[in-house]
Amino acid sequence: MNFIRRLFGASNHTTSEGARTDVISITHDTGESAPPPEPVIQAPEARDKLKHDQETPEDQGAKAPDLEDTSDAPVIMGTRPLPPLETFEPKPGDRIVYGQLSDVGMVRGNNQDSVLSLTFVSTSSDDLPECALFLVADGMGGHHDGEKASAMTARIVAQHVTQEIFMPLLAQQMDDPDRTPVADILRAAVQKANEAVGKYIPEGGTTVTCVVVLDELAYIAHVGDSRAYLLTKDGIEQITRDHSLVQRLIELDQLTPAEAAEHPQRNVLYRAIGQNENLDVDAVTRRLPPGSRLLLCSDGLWNMVPEEMIRSVVMDHGAPQDACHQLVHIANERGGPDNITVVLVQMPG
Structure with missing residues (x-):
């Protein structure tokens, strides 16, 4: 088996609802000792069940994606240097403004x-x-x-x-x-x-x-x-x-x-x-x-609304709460298969 098979082991479980949950484990060989691998949780569309279980493909007859390794080096996440501090004197009373909204979507119960x-x-x-x-x-x-x-x-x-x-x-x-x-x-x-x-x-x-x-x-x-x-x-x-x-x-x-x-x-x-x-x-x-905005959201939003559209909606609405309503509306118009949650924070300036 190729690189990914060496990385992954998969097992199938049946939940009480009859839905299958696949559990896959990931490791990356860097030549150094590493902590125990974390489980990968495959949920069906509803992500029905989570369990910690690791078995090999030989145990279950499951197949991992047939992909080959093209990189011997591990992925290293570094800390980005902070940009220079912009000089800005807020007007008296200028504060952080935010909006938030969570919606069940068009499919979930x-x-x-x-x-x-x-x-x-x-x-x-x-x-x-x-x-x-x-x-x-x-x-x-x-x-x-x-x-x-x-x-x-x-x-x-x-x-x-x-x-x-x-x-x-x-x-x-x-x-x-x-x-x-x-x-x-x-x-x-x-x-x-x-x-x-x-x-x-x-x-x-x-x-x-x-x-x-x-x-x-x-x-x-x-x-x-x-x-x-x-x-x-x-x-x-x-x-x-x-x-x-x-x-x-x-x-x-x-x-x-x-x-x-x-x-x-x-x-x-x-x-x-x-x-x-x-x-x-x-x-x-x-x-x-x-004047920047910080947006937090679940995958029910970003899976349905492209990033540039998110930015366009946010910048076109002066009130963060109005932008939240519009983003959720667009996600639902596009099918709303998942719950949709968004928080939009607007800095003074």
Whole structure:
């Protein structure tokens, strides 16, 4: 068997609903010891069930994609240097403005997505910085397990951020040099959610993309294929990296982005909350230019609405909430096969 067969093992399971869930594991040989591989969860269209199970193709007679390795080097995700700070003096009262919307779509019977926004705004002689938390989680699992997993994740992340960021802001402790960095606080919040979902909702799982905006900086933590985009007058940029099989194959030059969009396994994830005790959480820090927009969304939006159309809608609507309604409307007009969730944050300027 070729490179991908060496990478993947697949097994088939039948859920209580009669739907099949394929579990695939991924490893990448770099010549160094590596942590245990994470499972890849293939859900049918509804992502019915998640289980941690790894078996070889010889055990189950399953076939992995017949692809060959074209790269011996591992994919390394580096930290992008922050762009130069733009000088901008906001007018008195200028604040972050945001909108959010979650919709069941045109096909699903329930909404397994969760969305949460918290803002901390103060005007006083203390001159406390503006701070906000925004989160999108796309639940996966049979019956109501997915919606429970995403709701629990949103709640636990918000609790941890409130305790470790919002409360220290009120206590004026954020400048303490011994404080845990914001990125590490977000990673810990997602890890706590992972532990809780694994313990209390073993048949469920969820993606999560969450961001803490502190003045002009955005601290993002991410697992799965919900996305964060940065939109400016110059264009739209995907900040997060999908933890999906097709994205991995793109990185290995086995698929083009156009081919990935039509790939039958485009919904396969190899990383999600609730699947492994040890979860690798991506963390990204970006500077948000004056007047820029930050958009978080589930795959129910980005699978149906092209990036340039997303940017056009956002830039054509002055109010973020109006843009959210229009984006969800377009996704539903195009079939709305999945739940659709979007948060749009607009910076002053």
